[in-house]
Each structure stands twice: as structure tokens, then as C-alpha cells.
Amino acid sequence: MNEMVNGLTPLDEAQVAFFEENGYLLLRNACSGDLIDIYNQHMYNLAKNDIPNQPDSPEKATFSFRVFNPHLKDSFSMQMMKLPLIRGGLAQLMGDEGVGVQSMFFFKEPGSKGQAAHQDYEYIHHEPNTMIATSLAMEQIDEENGCLYVIPGSHKLGPLPHGKVKNLLEHADWTTETEGVDLSQEIPVFMEKGDILFFHCLLVHSSTRNKTKDRFRRSYVCHYIRHDSMVTKREDLKKKIPLY
Numbered sequence: 375m376n377e378m379v380n381g382l383t384p385l386d387e388a389q390v391a392f393f394e395e396n397g398y399l400l401l402r403n404a405c406s407g408d409l410i411d412i413y414n415q416h417m418y419n420l421a422k423n424d425i426p427n428q429p430d431s432p433e434k435a436t437f438s439f440r441v442f443n444p445h446l447k448d449s450f451s452m453q454m455m456k457l458p459l460i461r462g463g464l465a466q467l468m469g470d471e472g473v474g475v476q477s478m479f480f481f482k483e484p485g486s487k488g489q490a491a492h493q494d495y496e497y498i499h500h501e502p503n504t505m506i507a508t509s510l511a512m513e514q515i516d517e518e519n520g521c522l523y524v525i526p527g528s529h530k531l532g533p534l535p536h537g538k539v540k541n542l543l544e545h546a547d548w549t550t551e552t553e554g555v556d557l558s559q560e561i562p563v564f565m566e567k568g569d570i571l572f573f574h575c576l577l578v579h580s581s582t583r584n585k586t587k588d589r590f591r592r593s594y595v596c597h598y599i600r601h602d603s604m605v606t607k608r609e610d611l612k613k614k615i616p617l618y
């Protein structure tokens with residue numbers, strides 16, 4: 375598959391080296407604002423109309439949860455998983471073509487909790503270990519509306535144990551939290567609408583509660599493995615989506 379990616383090399387050597395050293399890479403202005411606006415509107419309509427609401431709290435149920443794997447039922451989400459810049463960047467970082475295995479659209483309305491520190495590998499075992507995630511900022515993302523935090527270089531620690539979530543005011547209880555690493559080393563990642571963060575599946579990262587009263591924190595997160603890797607445990611994530 376190597377010949378197919380020769381023309382798709384959006385990253386320079388310094389960016390590839392930064393990812394290898396730190397386990398993440400932020401690409402500024404990677405997606406046009408027009409495309410983001412129309413995708414945001416599309417996902418709002420999709421969530422409003424197609425996702426069943428809880429009878430007691432319809433708005434909350436729709437916009438505090440993520441939409442899981444929209445690419446499997448929504449062609450717009452499928453195309454957003456295949457953005458050429460993502461395809462090219464992944465091919466450079468993985469050494470060959472990537473394929474999509476999971477997508478999540480986060481609305482993170484005001485008050486929504488974040489996700490405790492974790493490595494994505496804990497949730498998506500695969501062989502060989504090649505997974506990289508992308509997070510596309512659908513608006514300005516900062517500490518107030520619940521940005522991501524990363525520990526630079528933590529992808530070099532290998533898979534770490536995960537236990538119970540400790541701070542339930544800040545983090546949702548349905549996940550697990552990395553153990554055996556100093557979480558005070560986490561640094562915030564501020565993003566502007568259209569920025570894309572690439573991050574390694576062993577990078578320790580988390581997000582915090584959206585503390586604002588009137589701002590969402592929307593992002594589109596996709597997970598990719600190299601085309602010759604296999605998801606081993608999750609039956610729901612075995613479908614590989616080619617990016618061309």
C-alpha cells in the first residue's frame with residue numbers, strides 16, 4: 375500500500391520527530407471553518423432528531439453524552455473521518471496507510487464532566503500496537519470549557535494499569551483512571567476551531583468538566599490503526615474503514 379501515500383505527506387520532519395518524542399502533535403488550521411460550521415449544524419440536527427432522549431431530561435441526554443461511532447450510520451461523519459490531511463499525517467506517523475476503527479462526536483454542553491486520565495490502548499487492544507487518535511476542534515477549546523490535558527512523552531511508558539476514577543466531580547464515573555504515573559505532569563492543550571490533535575494510543579491524557587455556563591466544547595475524535603493491525607477484543611470495533 376506504500377505507493378498510494380507518496381503524494382500525501384502533510385507533516386515535515388520536525389513535526390514527525392515531535393510526535394515521536396512527545397506522543398502528540400497539534401496541527402493548527404487543519405480543517406476549514408466552513409466545513410466545521412456545516413458539520414456542527416449537521417451533528418446538532420442528528421443528535422436532536424435521531425438519538426433517543428431520556429424522558430426526564432431530554433436536552434441533557436442529547437448534548438452531555440457523546441455520539442458513539444457516528445461514521446457507521448452517517449455518511450458526513452464517515453467523510454470527516456477520512457479528511458485527506460488526517461490520512462496523510464497518519465501514513466507518515468504509522469509508516470503506512472491507516473484505517474478508521476472508531477469515532478466519537480463530543481458536544482460537552484456546559485456542566486458536562488470530562489474523562490479521567492487514561493491511555494486509549496486500555497479501551498482498544500489491538501495487534502500490533504499502531505493506534506493513533508485525532509481530535510478535531512469544532513470550536514475554541516480552553517481550560518474553561520474542558521480541554522484535553524496530556525503528559526508529554528508518557529507514550530514511552532508502555533501500557534499502564536487503570537483503576538477507579540478518583541475525582542468524580544471532574545470526571546465521568548463510567549471510565550477508568552491510569553495508575554502509576556504522576557498526573558501533575560499533565561499540560562493543557564488549547565485548540566482553535568479547525569485544529570487537529572494527533573495522539574498516540576499510549577499517551578496519558580484526560581479532559582476536565584466544562585465549567586462554562588454558555589459554551590459547548592465540541593470535538594470529533596477518531597481512532598485509527600495501521601491497515602495491517604487488528605483490533606483484538608472489541609467486537610464492535612473490528613470494522614476497518616479505508617481512508618481513500
Ligand SMILES: O=C(O)CCC(=O)C(=O)O
Nearest residue numbers: 480488489494580581595
Ligand atoms: O474529548 C474528551 O473529553 C475525551 C476524549 C478522550 O480522552 C479520548 O477519546 O480518548
